[in-house]
Amino acid sequence: MIDLRTLREDPDRLRASQRARGEDDTVVDTLLSLDERRRSALGSFESLRAEQKNVGKSVSKASGDERQALLDRAKDLAAQVKAAEAEAEQLGAELEAMTMAVPNIVDPAAPVGGEDDYVVLDHVGTPREFDFTPRDHLELGELLGAIDMERGAKVSGSRFFFLRGAGARLQLGLLNMAMQQAVEAGFVPMITPVLVKPESMQGTGFTIAHDSEIYRLPEDDLYLVGTSEVPLAAYHADEILDGSQLPYRYAGWSSCFRREAGSYGKDTRGIIRVHQFDKVEMFSYCKPEDSAEEHQRLLAWEKQMLDKCELPYRVIDTAAGDLGMSAARKFDCEGWIPSQGRYRELTSTSNCTEFQARRLKVRFRDEDGKPRVVSTLNGTLATTRWIVAILENHQQADGSVVVPKALRPFVGLDVLEPVK
């Protein structure tokens, strides 16, 4: 959510941001005039209310004709106050709705353009040369008895799967390694709810009404999260954090649910794009002035995980037009997928600045004792999709897969062997 006070002082910042996102910049003027009207309505209400309170107080002290006159005056005022309040509330609600629909102001450092205008910041590792024809992750997963898509589809439908045997062990090991790294770095490990209330979803920056990715349980007005970012962001909603203790860092382990509507035909094979997967997510609450540095730290921890998995990857800086509603800046790490001959997203870290925190009312007390809005950031430490990259990059000619060294203690196996 945009800060109206800042908007009044510097409307051009939002105009520029809207243009960078390829969105309508005239909302700025609409917002400003609505804000002006609301404040003036609020002013009328407040002065009427002040008068009403004064008259009301004198009623109890007066008697006789004087009392009756005051009562009449008070009744009249009560009606006026009611009308003025309704007016102010109406405008307030309109303003609120409009404000909530405006995406975060993008970091001017983010590349301009759309989906394909990302900037590659870094390449780590080199895609391996195979002296045999590499199998794709599903073929490997089936050989290893690790991934069962067929029965996933039988039981739950397309884009569902079972991880079994070595596959289940690999995921548990991977996510446990992520959790351990996070704990060593000072994160509080968390296992979060995956069903959340609408205000948690919307506070985090997802639009319940229109987002086609969200699974809904209308019967209970609950929503399945697509990432533990949602419960972790809402965790401190309506709270004032201790400024001297920031940053607050959490590592959330949860299943994630995505409808993947409109992606028919894309990534239909295997577990690249599925309706349900598991993820360990870093989430950080910090002071606004520290958020850019914190963003770099989250990126560094992501790279550390990828390095431990011995995966070749590149880091991209997402262009303004491809940022989600909440993000001011976003870096993705994309791992090399041999069967596709291209890089696919394995991690994503966003600096949401004060956008989510303002919606969720998460503040901190600074040195002066004043409450200020915090900044929030998130980043991926590991997901089910990583299994794709691990299987494909570390496969051997016979279909076995060498487990990366760092991961071995967590998986309990050095090599995953074909089952038959």
Added chain:
RNA sequence: GGAGGAUUCGCCUAGUUGGCCUAGGGCGCACGAUUGGAAAUCGUGUUUCGGGAAACCGAUCAGGGGUUCAAAUCCCCUAUCCUCCGCCA
């Protein structure tokens, strides 16, 4: 699912025949006095949000609605927590 009880300014709490509640007290915290320094003691301040340069004004007693000139206080709905009953793993 049913029946009761609870929800007050960070924490504990006063306040329920509606009107100096403009919410009192304690703890904690901050600043000051006292002290060689500290403890103790004393004093002052301390909900949050919005508007305003400020003085100040308005809102805020779980949330929403209602009654009234006036609601922490009365009525209705909702949420959360606790107790009991039922049902289920």
